Amino acid sequence: MSIGKAILLINPKAEFSVNGDLYDIDKAEITFDEGTTPISKEDIKAKLPEALFDESLDWLREQRNRLLKETDFYALPDVTMSDDMKTYRQKLRDITDGVDTMDKLKAVKFPTKP
Numbered sequence: 001m002s003i004g005k006a007i008l009l010i011n012p013k014a015e016f017s018v019n020g021d022l023y024d025i026d027k028a029e030i031t032f033d034e035g036t037t038p039i040s041k042e043d044i045k046a047k048l049p050e051a052l053f054d055e056s057l058d059w060l061r062e063q064r065n066r067l068l069k070e071t072d073f074y075a076l077p078d079v080t081m082s083d084d085m086k087t088y089r090q091k092l093r094d095i096t097d098g099v100d101t102m103d104k105l106k107a108v109k110f111p112t113k114p
Helices: 002-010 041-070 083-093 102-106
Strands: 016-020 028-032
Touching (some): 002 016, 002 028, 002 041
Antiparallel strands (some): 016 028
């Protein structure tokens, strides 16, 4: 959906459809609905790296949230959370800190669950 994300980064209110390859602008067929000013493929292509980064960061957050949810029961008042588990959960919460480029995002390693 990177092409769609790129379009929405340019015009958040754009209404459109994308057929064909959703990641390759040269193979995609984009139709803008009536009332939406068409955006050139060149402008969309220029926004694709930002769109891909945003989508990848969203994926990272979803994985982090899933892993946190798996250990939420340790935070219940009738359970004693170990220091190792506290550290693990904190590392998960901090996993997106400073991730502001695709190279940094690709280098992210999830901590090992104790």
